[in-house]
Amino acid sequence: MEKYEAIKNLDEEDDDDVEMALHQISDSRSTIAAASAPAAPQHHTKILHQDVSSSSSSSKHQSPSHRLLSLDVFRGLTVALMILVDDAGGIVPALNHSPWNGLTIADFVMPFFLFIVGVALALTYKKPSCRADATRKAFLRALKLLVLGLFLQGGYFHRLTDLSFGVDIKRIRLMGILQRIALAYLLTALCEIWLRRDDTVNSGSSLIRKYRYQWAVSLLVSGVYLSLLYGLYVPDWEYRIATESSSEPKIFSVKCGVRGDTGPGCNAVGMIDRTILGIQHLYGRPIYARTPECSINSPENGPLPPDAPSWCQAPFDPEGLLSSVMAIVTCLIGLHYGHIIVHFKDHRVRILYWMIPTSFLVVFGFALDLFGMHINKALYTFSYMCVTAGASGVLFVGIYLMVDVCGYSRLTMIMEWMGKHALMIYILAACNVFPIFIQGFYWGKPQNNILKLIGVGT
Numbered sequence: 001m002e003k004y005e006a007i008k009n010l011d012e013e014d015d016d017d018v019e020m021a022l023h024q025i026s027d028s029r030s031t032i033a034a035a036s037a038p039a040a041p042q043h044h045t046k047i048l049h050q051d052v053s054s055s056s057s058s059s060k061h062q063s064p065s066h067r068l069l070s071l072d073v074f075r076g077l078t079v080a081l082m083i084l085v086d087d088a089g090g091i092v093p094a095l096n097h098s099p100w101n102g103l104t105i106a107d108f109v110m111p112f113f114l115f116i117v118g119v120a121l122a123l124t125y126k127k128p129s130c131r132a133d134a135t136r137k138a139f140l141r142a143l144k145l146l147v148l149g150l151f152l153q154g155g156y157f158h159r160l161t162d163l164s165f166g167v168d169i170k171r172i173r174l175m176g177i178l179q180r181i182a183l184a185y186l187l188t189a190l191c192e193i194w195l196r197r198d199d200t201v202n203s204g205s206s207l208i209r210k211y212r213y214q215w216a217v218s219l220l221v222s223g224v225y226l227s228l229l230y231g232l233y234v235p236d237w238e239y240r241i242a243t244e245s246s247s248e249p250k251i252f253s254v255k256c257g258v259r260g261d262t263g264p265g266c267n268a269v270g271m272i273d274r275t276i277l278g279i280q281h282l283y284g285r286p287i288y289a290r291t292p293e294c295s296i297n298s299p300e301n302g303p304l305p306p307d308a309p310s311w312c313q314a315p316f317d318p319e320g321l322l323s324s325v326m327a328i329v330t331c332l333i334g335l336h337y338g339h340i341i342v343h344f345k346d347h348r349v350r351i352l353y354w355m356i357p358t359s360f361l362v363v364f365g366f367a368l369d370l371f372g373m374h375i376n377k378a379l380y381t382f383s384y385m386c387v388t389a390g391a392s393g394v395l396f397v398g399i400y401l402m403v404d405v406c407g408y409s410r411l412t413m414i415m416e417w418m419g420k421h422a423l424m425i426y427i428l429a430a431c432n433v434f435p436i437f438i439q440g441f442y443w444g445k446p447q448n449n450i451l452k453l454i455g456v457g458t
Contacts, residue, residue, distance in 0.1 A: 068341070070400040071119060073412045076419030077399070078112040079426065085109060093299050097318075098377060099290040100264055103387065107377040110177070111330050111388035114184055115396070118334020119341070121185070125192040126342050134193050142186035149178030152427065173317070174281045175273070180319045184331040191217055192335060201343040204353055211339060218332045225326045226382060230260040232268040239279055239314045252310045262379060264288035265311030269379050273320040282315035287378050289313070316378070323380035333357070333389045337396065347405050354397050361390030 085106040088095050097106045128134040153176035195213035199206060208215065234256045240249035256266035264270075264286070273282055288294060294312035295302040304312060340353045365386030369375045375384045402408050409416065418425060 068123070068404065069409055069412075069416060070396065070403045071116065072419035073399050073403055073415045074112070074396055074419070075116050075422055076412075076415035076417065077395075078109060078116065079418050079422050080415065081105070081112075082109045083425070096290075096299065097287055099299050100288050100378065101374040101376050103375050103377070103384070107384075108388055108391060110180075110327070110377075111385070112392050112395070113181065114327055114330040115334035115337070115389060115392035117181060117185055118188055118331040118336070119338040119396070121188055121192055121331075122335050122338020122342055125189065128193055131193050135190065138186055138189040138193070142182045142189075145178050145182035145185065149176045149182065150174070153177060153179075171280045173283060174277050175283075175317050175319045175321065175324070177319060180324045180327055183324050184328045187217075187221075187328050188331040188335055191332065204356075207339060207343060207353075211336070214332060214335065218329050221325055221328055221332075222382060225322065228272070228322055229262070229268050229379070229381075232271065233257075233259050234261060234266045234268055234271045237271070237274065241313055252314065254309075254311045254314065262374065262376065262381070264291065264293075264316070265309060265314070267379060269320055269322045270314075270316050272322045273317050276321060277317070279315055282317040282320075284315050286312075286314060286316035287318055288316065318378045323378070326380040326382065326385050329385055330389050330392075333361070334392070337393060351397055351401070354393055358390050358393030358397065361386045361393070365390060 085095050085097075094104055095106055096104065098104050125134060150172065153173060191214045195211075195217065197210050197212075199210040201207045201210055236253065236255050236257060238251055238253045240251050242249045254265050258266050261267055273279075289312060290299050290301055292298040293309055294304060296305050297303075336357070337354060340350050344350050344353065365375065365383045365388075368383035368386065373381060373383045375381060375387055377384055399412075403412055
């Protein structure tokens with residue numbers, strides 16, 4: 001495996017940092033530099049090392065900058081939460097993802113990361129020196145994230161309980177966490193590069209006017225998602241599962257013929273993924289397998305009930321195409337919070353302008369859930385987006401107050417370190433690369449390895 005330092009120490013001339021704009025992957029060095037700083041072009045920088053500097057047309061001149069420690073701490077806290085959920089979610093139901101409708105602490109991880117990406121992008125593209133060059137780099141980095149996601153999450157690395165090696169290209173998983181982040185990053189970056197005016201910002205209303213086209217994109221994306229989720233007709237469909245007792249796979253038929261259904265079996269999110277990606281390229285362990293309809297041990301995995309619906313074992317991707325469309329809006333909301341950092345320097349003003357949309361999003365999201373638009377992470381429903389984006393704002397404001405305003409940075413040193421080394425932690429821990437490496441050393445047979453000795457993956 002390539003050394004992490006080889007990734008970490010890339011200079012500004014090298015575009016090989018696939019970590020650009022990645023929550024787990026990014027090690028963002030953002031700034032609280034004054035908006036009234038000299039209007040020299042700012043070099044396009046990476047979110048992994050987001051050193052915001054200004055330069056003249058003839059020579060480079062770096063100005064003093066202050067690191068926004070709260071963003072590092074927020075990212076580190078999210079990485080720690082992700083590891084906790086992955087390791088303890090199967091033991092403590094409250095730490096596991098909700099089987100379908102509802103919200104648990106695990107369901108906040110993905111929105112937190114997307115929110116952080118948006119905040120960091122506002123600082124990165126504050127003053128791009130060349131829009132065309134910034135666009136080219138954004139496309140290139142998004143492509144690299146897609147490739148990295150296919151490699152890490154497409155099935156090439158085995159699970160701790162499955163020692164088989166490699167992945168069948170015919171069945172490789174095409175979507176995943178990094179792929180979703182790549183899509184959200186790309187569209188958000190393009191909005192920040194191209195869709196803003198040169199208006200002067202001196203109030204909340206002028207901030208909205210300056211970025212009104214970005215808000216229009218948010219509304220358009222939300223409208224497209226809602227139209228497809230509730231307007232598409234979902235026909236009957238079927239899938240096959242291989243059985244040990246027979247060489248022929250067993251065929252399951254799912255009866256639908258509906259519009260606007262948000263249940264596990266007949267929603268438009270799954271239909272779009274099956275149609276465009278192919279059912280063989282979806283996530284093979286569906287989240288709804290832990291629902292009461294599909295497990296006698298719900299909310300844990302368990303044997304199927306005697307009257308289990310036919311869709312219980314059907315593949316379903318929680319990071320699918322349509323759900324990723326709504327995930328883009330979370331990133332755009334984070335971008336707005338980053339704009340507040342760029343244009344307002346007073347702590348009280350920043351917190352005020354952060355808490356207004358934060359409060360609205362949380363209240364509006366729960367109101368939608370109350371009136372029937374359920375909070376659902378697997379579908380990334382509009383109500384889920386509102387609640388989790390608002391929660392991201394609450395946590396970010398709290399960390400900002402503690403770390404950047406009050407200066408209690410020593411209390412969060414561990415989280416800050418994790419935020420700065422999020423890529424390394426994500427690859428080694430969250431993607432099981434380190435445990436899998438240890439499993440390569442065994443005695444007698446692959447099952448007799450160090451992980452089994454300490455009770456991991458048994």
